[in-house]
Amino acid sequence: MSAASSIIGAILIAIATSTAFAVGTAVPTENDPVAQSRAVKLTEQLRCLVCQNQSIAESNAELALDLRRQVREQIAAGKTDQEIIDYMVARYGDFVLYSPPLRPTTVLLWGGPALLLIAGLILLMRHIRGRRAIAEPAPLSEEERARAEQLLGAKAQESSR
Numbered sequence: 001m002s003a004a005s006s007i008i009g010a011i012l013i014a015i016a017t018s019t020a021f022a023v024g025t026a027v028p029t030e031n032d033p034v035a036q037s038r039a040v041k042l043t044e045q046l047r048c049l050v051c052q053n054q055s056i057a058e059s060n061a062e063l064a065l066d067l068r069r070q071v072r073e074q075i076a077a078g079k080t081d082q083e084i085i086d087y088m089v090a091r092y093g094d095f096v097l098y099s100p101p102l103r104p105t106t107v108l109l110w111g112g113p114a115l116l117l118i119a120g121l122i123l124l125m126r127h128i129r130g131r132r133a134i135a136e137p138a139p140l141s142e143e144e145r146a147r148a149e150q151l152l153g154a155k156a157q158e159s160s161r
Contacts, residue, residue, distance in 0.1 A: 035075050
């Protein structure tokens with residue numbers, strides 16, 4: 001009995017020590033709800049470079065899968081959210097961000113929609129004014145009125161014959 005109890009004791013000690021060491025190691029992202037939440041938040045901030053209208057969290061493109069894997073690997077490596085975003089921007093440029101920072105190279109991204117709206121309003125106003133000008137003919141001058149009466153009078157005489 002002493003041999004069996006010492007084997008069981010050794011197994012219990014081995015289990016207890018391996019559990020104690022496991023507490024200090026990093027848990028994979030899939031099993032860690034906090035890391036998984038971080039990964040979801042980060043992947044929602046990054047644009048899929050293939051789809052362009054979806055985040056890498058939503059996209060099923062090969063590149064999006066690879067970027068999600070990179071985000072999870074960097075979280076597991078202990079990188080901060082800002083370090084991960086900086087890495088992605090350094091590698092893929094500001095376009096990878098859904099909200100790119102305001103810089104000289106991104107001014108068109110921020111101001112483009114406003115410029116298009118203003119240009120559209122100007123074109124709409126011109127179109128409306130142009131239609132009003134067509135709808136309201138200018139009054140005839142005395143010469144034009146006399147010429148019109150002369151032409152109409154001549155036409156009336158021809159049709160009565």
